[in-house]
Amino acid sequence: MRVTIFGTGYVGLVTGTCLAEVGHEVICVDIDAAKIDGLRNGIIPIYEPGLEPMVKANHAEGRLHFTTDAASAIAHGDVIFIAVGTPPDEDGSADLQYVLAVAKTIGTHLQKPAVVVDKSTVPVGTADKVRAAIAEALAARGADVAYDVVSNPEFLKEGAAVEDCMRPDRIVIGADSASAIDKLKKLYAPFNRNHERIVVMDVRSAELTKYAANAMLATKISFMNEIANIAEKVGADVEMVRQGIGSDPRIGWHFIYPGAGYGGSCFPKDVQALARTAQQHGYRAELLDAVESVNHRQKAHLFELIERHYGTGDLRGKTFAVWGLAFKPNTDDMREASSRRLLQLLWDAGANVRAFDPEAAHEAQRIFGERDDLVLCEHAPEALQGADALVVITEWKQFRSPDFAKLKSALKDAVVFDGRNLYDPAEVEAAGVAHYGIGRGRSI
Ligand code: NAD
Numbered sequence: 001m002r003v004t005i006f007g008t009g010y011v012g013l014v015t016g017t018c019l020a021e022v023g024h025e026v027i028c029v030d031i032d033a034a035k036i037d038g039l040r041n042g043i044i045p046i047y048e049p050g051l052e053p054m055v056k057a058n059h060a061e062g063r064l065h066f067t068t069d070a071a072s073a074i075a076h077g078d079v080i081f082i083a084v085g086t087p088p089d090e091d092g093s094a095d096l097q098y099v100l101a102v103a104k105t106i107g108t109h110l111q112k113p114a115v116v117v118d119k120s121t122v123p124v125g126t127a128d129k130v131r132a133a134i135a136e137a138l139a140a141r142g143a144d145v146a147y148d149v150v151s152n153p154e155f156l157k158e159g160a161a162v163e164d165c166m167r168p169d170r171i172v173i174g175a176d177s178a179s180a181i182d183k184l185k186k187l188y189a190p191f192n193r194n195h196e197r198i199v200v201m202d203v204r205s206a207e208l209t210k211y212a213a214n215a216m217l218a219t220k221i222s223f224m225n226e227i228a229n230i231a232e233k234v235g236a237d238v239e240m241v242r243q244g245i246g247s248d249p250r251i252g253w254h255f256i257y258p259g260a261g262y263g264g265s266c267f268p269k270d271v272q273a274l275a276r277t278a279q280q281h282g283y284r285a286e287l288l289d290a291v292e293s294v295n296h297r298q299k300a301h302l303f304e305l306i307e308r309h310y311g312t313g314d315l316r317g318k319t320f321a322v323w324g325l326a327f328k329p330n331t332d333d334m335r336e337a338s339s340r341r342l343l344q345l346l347w348d349a350g351a352n353v354r355a356f357d358p359e360a361a362h363e364a365q366r367i368f369g370e371r372d373d374l375v376l377c378e379h380a381p382e383a384l385q386g387a388d389a390l391v392v393i394t395e396w397k398q399f400r401s402p403d404f405a406k407l408k409s410a411l412k413d414a415v416v417f418d419g420r421n422l423y424d425p426a427e428v429e430a431a432g433v434a435h436y437g438i439g440r441g442r443s444i
Pocket of ligand 1: 006008012030035085102120
């Protein structure tokens with residue numbers, strides 16, 4: 001099938017590439033000319049495992065094209081995806097300006113019938129706004145072209161986006177047109193072979209499904225962080241508690257890890273946007289407000305442990321090695337990352353930072369620029385050189401089993417602040433290194 005995708009970010013580029021991989025003819029459009037230029041020359045703007053070779057192969061084989069020319073891209077697609085950003089507005093609601101700008105562009109150039117698919121995460125009711133924006137642009141040029149607007153939210157995880165896209169748990173299609181549903185079923189047939197993954201529903205339910213999924217996952221994290229904080233107060237170990245509850249299949253093992261708070265481009269903004277949607281409909285979503293405020297507090301918790309260790313919030317003269325900057329492993333994405341809050345708190349307290357992340361150094365450079373109190377290191381041991389203490393904030397696999405004897409000799413104050421509970425406190429302490437974890441009330 002002929003597919004057009006607006007937006008070549010994490011969602012648009014991965015979706016376009018995976019659709020090309022199964023044989024569809026895909027054109028990806030972006031307004032960022034540098035990004036499109038790079039993609040045409042094999043430069044992939046984001047880090048995602050497996051993405052680069054797939055983009056290059058499909059581009060070389062002529063199934064995946066990149067352009068800034070919206071008119072020709074719209075002429076190409078029988079199915080036109082909107083996969084642009086929906087960042088939070090000042091009040092926490094989703095900013096729809098990019099989505100609606102694409103809708104207007106579609107209406108301005110549409111010449112033949114098409115199914116317009118909203119893949120961006122958008123509040124309930126957005127499909128109506130997209131439909132209206134297309135209609136208005138068509139009317140402005142006196143054109144009458146048939147089109148459907150469908151909601152098809154994306155559930156891929158950064159860090160495993162290609163894998164998720166190639167083997168989705170489910171494909172949600174929200175539509176009220178039988179022909180649009182048929183078209184999307186055909187499009188996704190290669191991903192739906194061994195068992196049924198397609199869930200068809202009405203548009204509003206599909207729009208809400210995406211928010212419900214992210215809000216549920218964020219709730220699990222904030223819940224566990226709440227339990228961790230209680231564990232710290234009462235002298236219990238949340239890691240034991242986690243194992244004690246995860247074995248209950250009604251609870252399960254996924255997403256019950258306490259830590260330094262959730263970040264990324266989705267959970268923070270989607271929890272807030274859903275709460276805002278509820279409020280706009282006269283309902284106060286108290287649970288969602290609590291999920292958000294627990295997370296906000298949790299992002300400062302590692303710093304509180306640092307203050308507790310040093311007995312002061314004045315850290316002038318101290319240097320902290322920080323392992324991990326990305327909001328989670330296997331991505332270079334630092335949007336809303338917990339590391340950003342920690343670094344700011346350390347800098348406000350007068351400390352210096354030597355940071356290492358396997359993929360996010362370029363992003364950190366872009367965000368923070370040149371500063372005297374930040375050194376971005378090439379590898380994990382380099383970050384330890386001259387440092388007083390180590391803070392681990394992203395659970396990259398390579399941080400899981402350090403040589404604690406080496407840590408002891410490298411760190412002047414021989415202390416580790418373990419923001420993801422990667423280490424066994426007893427093992428670290430046996431090496432003569434003080435250990436602070438999250439919710440490890442037995443060792444703090
Ligand atoms: P992103 O910021 O990585 O990429 C968005 C892209 O859209 C950018 O390249 C931007 O230049 C482009 N763009 C903006 N306006 C445009 C226009 N008028 N025409 C063409 N391109 C335009 O965003 P993302 O992370 O891919 O997220 C996209 C949407 O998908 C958001 O709504 C997000 O909430 C949702 N989502 C994201 C993830 C994720 O893990 N990142 C997962 C599921 C859903």
